[in-house]
Amino acid sequence: MSPLRDMSEQTTHITKANTMNRREFLKTAGLAAGGLAASQFVPRFGLATPGPRQLTIDTRTLEVKGKAATVYGLTENGKPGLTFAPGESFSVALSNRLKEDTIIHWHGLTPPWEQDGVADNPLPMLKPGETRPYDFALEDAGTFWMHAHTLQEQNLLAAPLIVRSKEDLSADRQEVVILLHDFSFKPAEELLSNLTGGKGGHMMHGGHAMDHGSMGKMPMLHDMKSMGAGHDMSAMGGMGAMDLNDIEYDAYLANDRTLDDPEVIKVEKGGRVRLRIINGAASTAFHLTTGKLSAKLVAVDGREVAPMSGDTFPMSMAQRIDLDIDIPKDGGAFPILALREGTGDRAGIVLTTAGARIERLPARTETKAPPLDLTLEAALRSTAPLVNRRADKSVMAHLTGDMASYQWALEGLEDLKLKSGERVEIAMMNMSMMAHPMHLHGHAFQVIDIDGRRFAGATRDTVLVPPMKTVTIAFDAGKPGHWPFHCHHLYHMVTGMMTHIEVA
Numbered sequence: 001m002s003p004l005r006d007m008s009e010q011t012t013h014i015t016k017a018n019t020m021n022r023r024e025f026l027k028t029a030g031l032a033a034g035g036l037a038a039s040q041f042v043p044r045f046g047l048a049t050p051g052p053r054q055l056t057i058d059t060r061t062l063e064v065k066g067k068a069a070t071v072y073g074l075t076e077n078g079k080p081g082l083t084f085a086p087g088e089s090f091s092v093a094l095s096n097r098l099k100e101d102t103i104i105h106w107h108g109l110t111p112p113w114e115q116d117g118v119a120d121n122p123l124p125m126l127k128p129g130e131t132r133p134y135d136f137a138l139e140d141a142g143t144f145w146m147h148a149h150t151l152q153e154q155n156l157l158a159a160p161l162i163v164r165s166k167e168d169l170s171a172d173r174q175e176v177v178i179l180l181h182d183f184s185f186k187p188a189e190e191l192l193s194n195l196t197g198g199k200g201g202h203m204m205h206g207g208h209a210m211d212h213g214s215m216g217k218m219p220m221l222h223d224m225k226s227m228g229a230g231h232d233m234s235a236m237g238g239m240g241a242m243d244l245n246d247i248e249y250d251a252y253l254a255n256d257r258t259l260d261d262p263e264v265i266k267v268e269k270g271g272r273v274r275l276r277i278i279n280g281a282a283s284t285a286f287h288l289t290t291g292k293l294s295a296k297l298v299a300v301d302g303r304e305v306a307p308m309s310g311d312t313f314p315m316s317m318a319q320r321i322d323l324d325i326d327i328p329k330d331g332g333a334f335p336i337l338a339l340r341e342g343t344g345d346r347a348g349i350v351l352t353t354a355g356a357r358i359e360r361l362p363a364r365t366e367t368k369a370p371p372l373d374l375t376l377e378a379a380l381r382s383t384a385p386l387v388n389r390r391a392d393k394s395v396m397a398h399l400t401g402d403m404a405s406y407q408w409a410l411e412g413l414e415d416l417k418l419k420s421g422e423r424v425e426i427a428m429m430n431m432s433m434m435a436h437p438m439h440l441h442g443h444a445f446q447v448i449d450i451d452g453r454r455f456a457g458a459t460r461d462t463v464l465v466p467p468m469k470t471v472t473i474a475f476d477a478g479k480p481g482h483w484p485f486h487c488h489h490l491y492h493m494v495t496g497m498m499t500h501i502e503v504a
Helices: 003-011 019-028 151-155 166-171 188-196 373-377 490-494
Strands: 053-064 067-076 080-086 091-097 104-107 131-136 144-150 158-163 174-183 231-233 242-243 251-253 264-266 271-281 286-289 295-300 301-310 311-317 320-326 333-340 346-351 393-402 407-411 423-430 434-440 447-448 461-467 471-477 481-487 500-502
Touching: 067 151, 067 158, 144 151, 144 271, 144 320, 151 188, 151 490, 158 166, 158 174, 158 271, 166 333, 174 333, 188 490, 251 333, 373 447, 407 481, 434 471, 461 471, 481 490, 490 500
Parallel strands: 053 091, 080 158, 174 271, 251 346, 264 346, 393 423
Antiparallel strands: 053 067, 091 131, 104 144, 144 158, 174 251, 231 242, 271 320, 286 311, 286 333, 295 301, 295 320, 333 346, 393 407, 423 471, 434 461, 434 481, 447 471, 481 500
């Protein structure tokens, strides 16, 4: 059984109210026929343990579409990921049991720069057999994740990283974590070579991205004639077409499983569920839909927002959303699906109550999901916005590149140097015909402007910038360091769309 199939043992949480009754329910609830088995789970309260947590990087075997696949994993005592209790610090001993060098980035956390987890920035990658200690305060509760900051991320070297709040422990709800991924039987190096025509090797060193902050100006894509066949296209009025997906994967996974054989999680009739969804895909954006269940969006990228009701939510690479859903009192089986933008490909899990019949769902449909846009982003409002004050620095960054050369760049920030406490606004103008999810290490930022319309948007660490759009973010410079700022499309990052911001 896949470790992530048992994810609910680690990440599903029943709070103190009616705890014993609910435990008995979860132990005894049965499922009707339908060919799908339910995952079993035990509530875990995330109590702090003495000494550092032991996190292991290793290989594991999955079955994907009837074929065995060797992938990577990040586990504690055989369970994927880490969950921290309120007040617990990030005291972790990270051990590399692979036969190759690697390094892990704690995405969304704000550690000291030295512990951020990017190769040679400043620490080298972990050698095979090496164990490295990490120890820093956890400043925020929320849904975060951890992943290799190398091409190894494509081979599922990623896992959830959940920091619970006191409110999480007292709330009367069950927690379910969903980690999405795109999967290929081909190694990431081959996927990259196919994209670059074999020209991308100089961009990599030891499997990790070089610093491309000083790269020369890349050509802007003026039309789509240079794009090869086989790309998913969607009309954009007056601008030709945008490119949505540059890799056709073998499968799309939710908690390590395809929709042909999804994870099935038992829930209680009339109960409340907190879904923590992480888009850990290397280069795939999704629309997350709760189907028949109405959901309330309460957080993005681990930071609370003013609640918004809906049933479909866009998620670009590296983004996370927290949803509260109420299970109907008469129960049922409820698929939670991730729809790949521009295609009919799907992944997902199934929430089910006792006795409900579970119908099989195809992993691909004829209906294509639309491209992601900024409609939701423009409506989000942070519950803890930045203090209103004038920016000390305002800069414009240009996101450039094209599919023909497959070279991408983030220009205009090469000389940006800040002092801790300085307020900076960065306007990101996407001059390419592909969307870019932009991620800043070591900081949370607030989205404050879209195409000239200013507002007090969400606080997050990764924001999507669609083609020919300008998104402005603001943040107060934090801990000193050489902080990476890059596109979280893995293959855009390693072919140029990455720079660093200096904080002194």
